[in-house]
């Protein structure tokens with residue numbers, strides 16, 4: 668999981684982990700705390716009913732079709748690596764959920780991770 672590098676445009680979204688836009692804006696504009704934002708994100712993710720186990724997690728492409736997320740895929744968000752290192756980013760929270768579901772995760776916020784060096 669990573670913050671997108673300049674040349675990465677993405678193939679689609681993983682709806683199971685996309686935060687509610689209004690709630691994200693409320694957090695970024697200081698109307699709610701990080702704890703409130705995370706709590707809402709976790710609640711939405713659970714209530715969404717998505718199956719995030721390996722083999723079942725889906726990405727939605729630009730044309731609306733879905734494809735399975737597979738080994739070696741990179742999930743990105745727009746937060747910086749420093750934000751992820753502070754655990755103030757939902758890709759870190761997503762990683763925890765994915766690990767619980769059986770995925771092996773390598774995050775760009777982890778120290779000395781050769782997969783994400785530029």
Ligand SMILES: [Zn+2]
Pocket residue numbers: 744745746755756757758
């Ligand atoms: Zn993020």
